[in-house]
Amino acid sequence: xxxxxxxxxxxxxxxxxxxxxxxxxxxxxxxxxxxxxxxxxxxxxxxxxxxxxxxxxxxxxxxxxxxxxxxxxxxxxxxxxxxxxx
Numbered sequence: 001x002x003x004x005x006x007x008x009x010x011x012x013x014x015x016x017x018x019x020x021x022x023x024x025x026x027x028x029x030x031x032x033x034x035x036x037x038x039x040x041x042x043x044x045x046x047x048x049x050x051x052x053x054x055x056x057x058x059x060x061x062x063x064x065x066x067x068x069x070x071x072x073x074x075x076x077x078x079x080x081x082x083x084x085x086x
Contacts, residue, residue, distance in 0.1 A: 049076040049083075 044053040052072050059070035060077050064084055071077040 045070040047072045047076055049080040 043056040045056050045059055046052075047054055047059075048069055049071060054070060054072045056070065059072065060074055061068060061070050062077050062081065063069070064081060069077075069080065071080065
């Protein structure tokens with residue numbers, strides 16, 4: 001009787017472990033959560049230089065060729081300005 005319960009609980013643990021692995025693999029395959037979903041309540045903007053998402057309130061903002069651009073750092077902003085001049 002005890003052996004049967006032990007086997008049952010082992011099978012149950014293995015089932016939930018496999019289910020978790022498969023679910024996370026499927027989520028990763030589908031692209032995962034969007035960056036907007038990761039920071040609920042904060043708007044994210046895309047840095048055109050290094051292509052990373054930055055919280056809008058923390059972004060470095062520059063007006064380049066009449067367009068407002070947001071960057072993750074001063075370095076990215078300078079690199080993008082130099083690239084856009086050429």
